[in-house]
Amino acid sequence: MLAKHSYHTVAPIPPQVxxxxxxxxxHDHTTCxxxxxxxxxxSLLPATDPATLKDTxxxxxxxxxxCSYRVTETIAFLPWFSWAKYALTFPSAFQSTPTGLKTRAxxxxxxxxxxxxxxxxxxMEGVAKGEGEGLGEVRWVLVEHVEVVCAWWMMPLVRGKMEEAHRDICRKVVEKVMEEMAECPSTSR
Known part of the structure; x- marks a missing residue:
């Protein structure tokens, strides 16, 4: 039996960005x-699995x-022990869209x-649970919606690791753009 979990996060985009x-x-997939x-x-893969492309x-x-990448993640089961880590390698597909990016791992x-x-x-109150509350008035926001599906008995571990991995991505993307703008103020992306 499969279980499904959704997670939302949002980051305000400062007016200067x-x-x-x-x-x-x-759209520069390396960012995420x-x-x-x-x-x-x-690393970039030469092709995307045809079964992945059939996903609606x-x-x-x-x-x-x-396009697809071979991604390696290091998952720590017991963070205080160096031997309690596991390297997991898998394909991850990316699609640039008019409003942002879609990914599937x-x-x-x-x-x-x-x-x-x-x-x-x-x-933004009510738009994204938790992270989005209290942002106040902003012109643009970066919203991420994540959905994970796995066996029900795996969900507690998968949910925790997924939320740990995705908790700060939106904020970090905005911060990275701001850093790049500060390094080259006269040029734009």
């Missing part, structure tokens, strides 16, 4: 791969192509789908 800056960062807490390495999660593939027992969207802000 444009929507296009954040979209450009998302490098700010994810558990990812240790990644994707926008029309003719308009928005999907399949570890052979766990399927995780995430969608990042840059959307117009306002009072």
């Amino acid at each position: 444009s929507r296009d800056h954040v979209l450009a960062a998302l 791969l490098t700010v994810q807490a558990l990812t240790t390495t990644h 999660f994707w926008y029309p593939l003719e308009t928005y192509p999907v 399949d570890t052979g027992g766990v399927v995780l789908r995430a969608e990042f969207r840059v959307v117009e802000g306002s009072t």
Whole structure:
């Protein structure tokens, strides 16, 4: 029997950062791969698995192509013991969309789908549980919706590790864009 868990997070985009800056960062897939807490390495794969492309999660593939990476994550089961770590390597597919990015990772027992969207802000209370409350008035926000599906007995561990890995991605993407803008103030992405 399979279990499903959803997680939402959101980060405000400061007024000096444009929507296009954040979209450009998302469309550079390395951004999300490098700010994810558990990812240790990644490399581009020559093709995406045809079974992955059949997922109805994707926008029309003719308009928005999907590319895949071989991703390695290091998962610590007991953080205080160096021997209690496990390196997990799996394919992760990415699709740049007009509003952001879609990703799908399949570890052979766990399927995780995430969608990042840059959307117009306002009072964000109620839009995203937990992380989004109290942002107040902002012009743009980066929202992530994550859904994980796995065997019910695996869900407690998978849920905790997924939330740990995705908790700060939106904030870190916005911070990375701000750092790049500070390094090259006269140029834009």
